[in-house]
């Protein structure tokens with residue numbers, strides 16, 4: 001099953017890293033198809049204007065609906081898709097979002113400047129297809145391109161055949177609702193710091209318990225909100241003892 005991903009942007013070169021390394025290999029292996037389109041290809045004026053000043057006044061510029069409408073009509077002509085618009089004003093993009101989108105056949109990402117795309121673009125397409133305005137975090141970027149790369153990587157790594165070891169996608173941070181704990185590899189001692197004994201004990205129950213305790217400890221310290229969001233039965237007695 002291949003996924004088709006299209007990205008519309010005024011900075012197509014910004015998306016070049018998607019063709020590197022793991023994602024590049026997934027594209028070459030035919031696990032994912034990637035199309036990057038320059039929004040300015042759908043302008044008709046000599047200045048290739050893609051934005052204009054906002055009605056109601058205020059700082060910055062807003063991206064023009066006509067250009068976006070022609071671009072998205074052209075890209076969407078290839079078939080139904082989920083339209084994704086990265087924006088700081090969006091719903092949070094999480095691992096659950098990535099899991100859900102990994103099941104889609106087609107994703108189209110519209111990269112807008114931070115000041116945004118004329119709302120009528122989202123409103124007109126939302127009438128006939130799924131449209132998600134999502135945020136990768138509470139900070140402001142210059143445009144949506146970096147956010148699209150984050151989301152494409154989070155989705156594509158979940159596709160069958162992309163990760164060498166698919167189990168790790170299941171055991172990701174967040175898959176059990178907790179942050180992952182610390183990881184270690186050789187040498188046993190490095191700059192006076194030793195690998196925790198238990199990890200070399202061969203006692204798999206003790207190792208699992210230690211790892212769970214470290215995940216609970218880290219989650220409580222860094223992301224208490226994730227602990228609060230855990231379902232009632234997620235923590236067993238040993239967890240609670242922790």
Ligand SMILES: NC(=S)c1ccno1
Nearest residue numbers: 087088135136141147
């Ligand atoms: N936080 C997100 S998704 C964003 C897009 C543009 N600027 O910030």
